[in-house]
Amino acid sequence: MKYNITIIGAGIIGSSIAYCLSKYDCSILVVDKENDIANEVSMANSAIVHAGHDPEDGTLKALLNVEGNRMYPQLCEDIGARIRHVGAYTVMTSPEQQATMDALIKRAEERNIPYEVLTAEEARKEEPNLADDVIKVLSLPSTAIIIPWEVALKQMQVAVLNGTEVKLNCEVKAIRKNENGYVLETSQGEIETEYVINCAGLYADRIANMIAPLDIHTNPRRGEYFVLSHDAKDFVHHIVYPIPTDKGKGILAVPTVDENILLGPNAEETGSCEAINTTSSGLGYIRQELARSVKNVPFHHTIRTFAGLRPSISTKDFYIKKAEGEENFLNLLGIDSPGIASAPAIARYVDDLLKLPYEVKASYETKNPYRFNFQDLTPEEKDAYIKEHPAYGNIVCRCEQISEGEIIQSIHEVLGAHSIKSVKKRVRPGMGKCQGGFCQPLVLEILARELKVRPEDVLYDQIGSNVVLDWKGGNGNA
Amino acid sequence: MRKVQCVIIGGGSAGLAAAVELKKNGIDDLLILEKGPEPGGILNQCIHNGFGLHEFKEELSGPAYAERFADQAKELGIPIECNTTVTAFYPDKTIEVSNSSGYEIIQAEAVVLAMGCQERTAGQIQIPGMRPQGVYTAGTAQRYVNIDGYSIGKRVFILGSGDIGLIMARRMTLEGAKVLGIAELMPYSNGLQRNIVQCLKDYGIPLYLSHTVTNIEGFPRLNKVTITEVDANRRPIPGTEKVFEVDTLLLSVGLVPDNTLTVEAGIQLDPRTRGVEVNEYCESPMPGVFAAGNVLHVHDLVDYVTAEGRKAGRGAAKYLKGELKERGGFPTKAGNGVGYVLPQRVDYPKEDPTVEFSFRVRTPYKNAKIVVRDGDTVLKEIKKPALLPAEMEKVILPNNVLANIRNELTIEVKEAE
Numbered sequence: 001m002k003y004n005i006t007i008i009g010a011g012i013i014g015s016s017i018a019y020c021l022s023k024y025d026c027s028i029l030v031v032d033k034e035n036d037i038a039n040e041v042s043m044a045n046s047a048i049v050h051a052g053h054d055p056e057d058g059t060l061k062a063l064l065n066v067e068g069n070r071m072y073p074q075l076c077e078d079i080g081a082r083i084r085h086v087g088a089y090t091v092m093t094s095p096e097q098q099a100t101m102d103a104l105i106k107r108a109e110e111r112n113i114p115y116e117v118l119t120a121e122e123a124r125k126e127e128p129n130l131a132d133d134v135i136k137v138l139s140l141p142s143t144a145i146i147i148p149w150e151v152a153l154k155q156m157q158v159a160v161l162n163g164t165e166v167k168l169n170c171e172v173k174a175i176r177k178n179e180n181g182y183v184l185e186t187s188q189g190e191i192e193t194e195y196v197i198n199c200a201g202l203y204a205d206r207i208a209n210m211i212a213p214l215d216i217h218t219n220p221r222r223g224e225y226f227v228l229s230h231d232a233k234d235f236v237h238h239i240v241y242p243i244p245t246d247k248g249k250g251i252l253a254v255p256t257v258d259e260n261i262l263l264g265p266n267a268e269e270t271g272s273c274e275a276i277n278t279t280s281s282g283l284g285y286i287r288q289e290l291a292r293s294v295k296n297v298p299f300h301h302t303i304r305t306f307a308g309l310r311p312s313i314s315t316k317d318f319y320i321k322k323a324e325g326e327e328n329f330l331n332l333l334g335i336d337s338p339g340i341a342s343a344p345a346i347a348r349y350v351d352d353l354l355k356l357p358y359e360v361k362a363s364y365e366t367k368n369p370y371r372f373n374f375q376d377l378t379p380e381e382k383d384a385y386i387k388e389h390p391a392y393g394n395i396v397c398r399c400e401q402i403s404e405g406e407i408i409q410s411i412h413e414v415l416g417a418h419s420i421k422s423v424k425k426r427v428r429p430g431m432g433k434c435q436g437g438f439c440q441p442l443v444l445e446i447l448a449r450e451l452k453v454r455p456e457d458v459l460y461d462q463i464g465s466n467v468v469l470d471w472k473g474g475n476g477n478a
Numbered sequence: 479m480r481k482v483q484c485v486i487i488g489g490g491s492a493g494l495a496a497a498v499e500l501k502k503n504g505i506d507d508l509l510i511l512e513k514g515p516e517p518g519g520i521l522n523q524c525i526h527n528g529f530g531l532h533e534f535k536e537e538l539s540g541p542a543y544a545e546r547f548a549d550q551a552k553e554l555g556i557p558i559e560c561n562t563t564v565t566a567f568y569p570d571k572t573i574e575v576s577n578s579s580g581y582e583i584i585q586a587e588a589v590v591l592a593m594g595c596q597e598r599t600a601g602q603i604q605i606p607g608m609r610p611q612g613v614y615t616a617g618t619a620q621r622y623v624n625i626d627g628y629s630i631g632k633r634v635f636i637l638g639s640g641d642i643g644l645i646m647a648r649r650m651t652l653e654g655a656k657v658l659g660i661a662e663l664m665p666y667s668n669g670l671q672r673n674i675v676q677c678l679k680d681y682g683i684p685l686y687l688s689h690t691v692t693n694i695e696g697f698p699r700l701n702k703v704t705i706t707e708v709d710a711n712r713r714p715i716p717g718t719e720k721v722f723e724v725d726t727l728l729l730s731v732g733l734v735p736d737n738t739l740t741v742e743a744g745i746q747l748d749p750r751t752r753g754v755e756v757n758e759y760c761e762s763p764m765p766g767v768f769a770a771g772n773v774l775h776v777h778d779l780v781d782y783v784t785a786e787g788r789k790a791g792r793g794a795a796k797y798l799k800g801e802l803k804e805r806g807g808f809p810t811k812a813g814n815g816v817g818y819v820l821p822q823r824v825d826y827p828k829e830d831p832t833v834e835f836s837f838r839v840r841t842p843y844k845n846a847k848i849v850v851r852d853g854d855t856v857l858k859e860i861k862k863p864a865l866l867p868a869e870m871e872k873v874i875l876p877n878n879v880l881a882n883i884r885n886e887l888t889i890e891v892k893e894a895e
């Protein structure tokens with residue numbers, strides 16, 4: 001198989017790049033070793049579109065974060081992804097932090113980022129759960145939250161409609177050169193390509209080393225989180241950050257798009273790209289550190305804990321460069337935070353850097369056509385819709401109130417859901433309080449029916465993650 | 479907008495009993511809304527025997543017990559809409575309802591909440607480690623095995639000695655799986671004594687008390703769990719780890735009332751029961767809104783759920799007939815050794831001949847004394863050879879005593895001399 005461009009990695013970066021480049025009249029392939037779009041770093045993070053005041057002057061992070069933040073509203077509008085401009089409160093709790101606070105304000109000023117300094121009293125009116133020793137607050141209203149896998153998926157869907165191909169469960173194992181460009185040796189055979197864009201997240205250093213030795217290594221840093229149920233949705237309405245230290249942004253309280261609360265992340269070097277396990281020490285640290293910025297934390301509403309790994313590198317900045325001596329092989333390394341916030345700007349930067357020799361197509365899509373969201377309807381509209389499409393009246397997930405119709409819809413879209421987890425990422429059954437206790441058996445049944453496979457072949461996520469072993473034909477009287 | 483005098487949300491044991499009682503008390507304009515394909519609730523997946531010893535003086539299977547009440551409701555002509563989910567409930571007692579024929583708003587005069595409970599999950603108890611496939615809550619496993627007829631694992635470990643876990647230990651063994659053991663954090667079991675004997679001892683399944691799961695390994699499928707003994711403060715004791723090679727871990731670590739709708743309607747929950755606060759008619763602080771069964775507090779015996787459903791049904795009928803007007807009674811209090819007392823208030827102390835109070839002890843007691851007080855005045859003392867947190871206790875007081883209560887009614891437990 002031959003392609004003009006191959007993108008390795010279907011995280012938010014690969015998806016943003018595919019969306020941007022799919023305007024060209026050329027063949028594009030995206031490969032990912034996972035069984036769904038955005039299943040690794042882009043699946044487990046704080047989901048914040050940072051304002052851009054945090055990265056140091058002169059860094060790529062500063063440049064692309066600020067630009068990315070400005071691009072997001074239009075992007076989300078175009079692809080039909082949800083974004084909430086909740087704003088951020090950076091809270092100062094001791095006079096020694098004044099210098100850092102001043103530096104942040106100066107950067108916000110210079111980068112044209114809207115901000116406001118609030119007294120503790122003013123801030124408390126909006127956020128009664130700020131810690132008692134908060135003395136001053138830097139408010140950053142352009143800070144927003146999104147759902148990273150939604151933004152990735154919706155961009156990738158447009159790319160596919162523009163002709164991009166996506167191969168999942170396709171791991172790149174080795175790369176060699178030939179007269180036309182490169183040959184990728186993958187778990188699904190060989191792929192020939194003129195250009196390679198390596199945005200393989202945690203594994204981008206390994207991919208880079210397949211073509212030219214590179215003295216930069218990803219050093220996975222784990223961040224763990226608590227997820228609180230909707231019952232805790234009023235705990236904070238803004239993202240609450242402590243004043244950053246040299247260790248990082250600190251422990252945050254983040255409202256999510258779907259009105260949950262995330263608490264975390266810590267930062268711990270793991271030395272392993274697989275260590276997405278949570279630890280009692282990590283979760284304990286979050287409990288303790290959170291008290292610096294907020295009080296009355298409703299930990300009893302925890303419905304889940306999870307961990308993600310940051311693909312960090314020692315320079316601490318994004319590394320976006322062509323491989324040594326290779327005009328057509330681009331490496332993206334160290335895309336840790338603010339990778340999400342910067343994603344659309346990174347894609348544009350990559351486009352500029354590559355100077356691709358292809359024409360822009362006479363017509364191509366920038367808008368995602370899958371816009372129908374049943375949840376947005378009024379009761380009267382829902383009634384009318386259900387009368388035409390009865391499956392939308394059949395509620396499958398009691399906690400998040402997701403209907404059978406929405407699940408079927410997610411299965412039959414381009415890059416549709418095909419596993420329990422991919423349904424959950426697209427329409428949320430199992431994300432609520434019971435974590436799928438009631439609905440997972442029903443979702444399994446719907447998947448089997450719609451995909452015409454046996455229930456025992458339905459996967460939770462990866463190959464090998466089958467949910468039930470075999471069917472014995474029993475029933476309630478077995 | 480459809481108008482119905484009394485809507486019952488949930489057609490499990492509690493909802494069915496409430497509806498039957500409402501009807502018997504002269505309320506005809508009733509409607510039960512049930513999400514599942516048939517009434518009965520959680521009982522439909524409990525195919526073992528052991529239901530109805532109090533109610534019918536015989537041991538029925540879950541579905542058989544449910545059927546008796548569903549039949550009764552049918553005979554009385556009570557309408558039940560199945561495959562119908564309540565998606566919202568507002569303080570003005572309007573209810574949004576979804577099913578495959580449409581989305582509807584119903585205006586009720588009274589509402590009985592009977593939505594049952596949910597299981598606590600791995601996330602809620604925060605077991606550290608990976609999140610592989612093969613970890614199920616015991617109730618979900620029960621559904622996969624008993625209703626859908628799947629096998630879910632071959633080598634099984636169970637965390638938590640709640641009744642569902644005990645019953646699933648036996649079930650999985652009968653299905654041909656090997657159950658390697660059950661770990662329980664507390665130094666005592668949270669399940670009924672009879673289940674420990676019938677489900678564990680009879681099958682030689684070890685119960686590790688004062689143990690918890692401290693690590694989960696394997697990806698994408700579970701292949702190992704580590705359990706560790708815990709000290710008196712429930713902290714793992716290093717060096718006491720035991721490793722089990724299993725492909726399945728069932729969690730039976732507690733049930734939580736399913737009050738999503740209730741909270742959205744703005745009714746506060748009692749943090750101890752995680753259900754609404756109620757008076758002796760199961761009426762919440764929001765007049766005309768009643769609650770019964772597992773949505774109110776988690777029960778271990780369905781017979782008690784049925785009794786509570788009746789109480790709520792009778793209360794709702796009285797409310798609709800305008801018989802519950804002036805509230806004026808006293809609060810109750812969980813004293814020493816007691817986790818919670820229900821009802822949290824008595825509002826009409828003179829209305830009925832007696833009021834029944836339910837409670838659970840926090841820890842096991844031998845040779846105990848239940849003391850009921852009004853302030854410092856002791857109203858009643860009951861000696862008990864044993865009290866267990868897993869078993870709900872009851873105290874009944876006559877209205878001549880209740881009418882004279884001045885402070886609050888406290889129930890406490892002491893070691894008997």
Ligand SMILES: Cc1cc2nc3c(=O)[nH]c(=O)nc-3n(C[C@H](O)[C@H](O)[C@H](O)COP(=O)(O)OP(=O)(O)OC[C@H]3O[C@@H](n4cnc5c(N)ncnc54)[C@H](O)[C@@H]3O)c2cc1C
Pocket residue numbers: 008009010011012013014031032033034037038039040041042043044045046047048049050148170171172173199200201202203204207221222223224265308309310311335336337338339340341342
């Ligand atoms: C704890 C934490 C919190 C964060 N919070 C924020 C935040 O609030 N705001 C923000 O802007 N950023 C945040 N980030 C950073 C952000 O999540 C990342 O920058 C972003 O998700 C990176 O996306 P990606 O596409 O590069 O990586 P990924 O999503 O990991 O995508 C890379 C893909 O490459 C695939 N791949 C790897 N190797 C191979 C191979 N050999 N063959 C085929 N495919 C392969 C992987 O399967 C993966 O899907 C956070 C990160 C973490 C971990």
Ligand SMILES: Cc1cc2nc3c(=O)[nH]c(=O)nc-3n(C[C@H](O)[C@H](O)[C@H](O)COP(=O)(O)OP(=O)(O)OC[C@H]3O[C@@H](n4cnc5c(N)ncnc54)[C@H](O)[C@@H]3O)c2cc1C
Pocket residue numbers: 398487488489490491492493511512513514518519520521524527528529530562563564565592593594595617620641642736739770771772773777778779780781783
């Ligand atoms: C797994 C399990 C095993 C048990 N084993 C025993 C035993 O061996 N012996 C014994 O005596 N007792 C046992 N019990 C206890 C007893 O059977 C239950 O406590 C009792 O059946 C609960 O009745 P309920 O009506 O409160 O709740 P449920 O039976 O759970 O009924 C609630 C109903 O409400 C419906 N519902 C919820 N939300 C909505 C909504 N939004 N819209 C519409 N409908 C809704 C649900 O679908 C469900 O049918 C067991 C309980 C459980 C959970």
